[in-house]
Amino acid sequence: MALGLLLVFVAAGFMGCHTPKPVREEALQPMAQSYRGVLPCADCAGIDTSLFLAENGTFILQHHYQTDRPGNRVFATYGKWARTADKLVLTDVQGDKRYFRPLENGLEMLDRDGAPIVSSNAYRLTATKAPLPTTPMAMRGLYRYMADAAVFSDCFTGVTYPVVNNIVMEKRYLQVRKSSEDAVLLTFSAHFAVVPSMEEGMEVKSLVPSSASFQMKAQNHCNE
Structure with a gap:
């Protein structure tokens, strides 16, 4: 009888030690913020990277x-972000994904599978305040x-966003639309800006159309 009780207590203690603890989500606060840093580059001095998250x-x-080679050196994209318990997932308009995780006062970039990058170089962006970039992006x-x-x-x-006045675009819309309240499918280059x-x-x-x-x-x- 005593042996049976002992086994019950041991089993209870074993189960208690393996009870899963609640997963704590580390929220990225505040959600609307910007980050910046210079990421490693295989064939240039570095990639000056800016990330802007919106609520x-x-x-x-x-x-x-950062290179002296001729041609365009600045590129921008946009898309949707989502947060898991430990990662920030960016999905751009092409469907490509990028992963980051919170680290101190910023974010650390992860590899294509969402795992830490094993490297002696720092893949980090630091929280900062910066204006939105004016680099044109293709939009549809x-x-x-x-x-x-x-x-x-x-x-x-x-x-849905307001569009800064563009007379050429507005006149073309009046010619293309089928009825007074119809929308039209527009493909153009533009950048975001905070305006009055x-x-x-x-x-x-x-x-702002570019x-x-x-x-x-x-x-x-x-x-399509």
């Missing part, structure tokens, strides 16, 4: 390659112009 679940990522979405205001609903993120809104004293994140070059189609949906 609506979107991001902007800019890479500036639904565009409307009415009542002297234009809006763009991005096909990939589903987020129509409400006095307020600012709003808007899209050039007069764009494609507009009489189609009010994103499907």
Whole structure:
């Protein structure tokens, strides 16, 4: 009898030692913030990298390659971010994913599988305050112009933004649309900027067309 009780207590103690502990999520606070750092580069001095996270679940990522070679050295992309218990997952408009994890006062870049990079080099971005980049990015979405205001609903993120006045684009919309309230499918290059809104004293994140070059189609949906 005593042996039986002893085995019960031992079993209970064993089970107690292996009871899983609750997983604690380390929130990235605040969610809308920017990071910057110089990441290692195989054939250049480094990649000056800036990451901007927005509260609506979107991001902007800019890479500036530090090299003397001719050609464009600055590139930017945007997309959607999501948070797991220990990782930040970025998915750009091409469907490519990048992974980071919180580390001290910033983020550490992970490899393509979301695992730590084994290297003597630092793959870190530090939290900082910086203006949004003006590097043009290719965008595709639904565009409307009415009542002297234009809006763009991005096909990939589903987020709608005001568009800074562009007379050429507005005139073309009036020619292409099928009816007065229809949207058209717009492909163009633009960058984000925080500009004064129509409400006095307020600012709003808007899209600034980068050039007069764009494609507009009489189609009010994103499907191919």
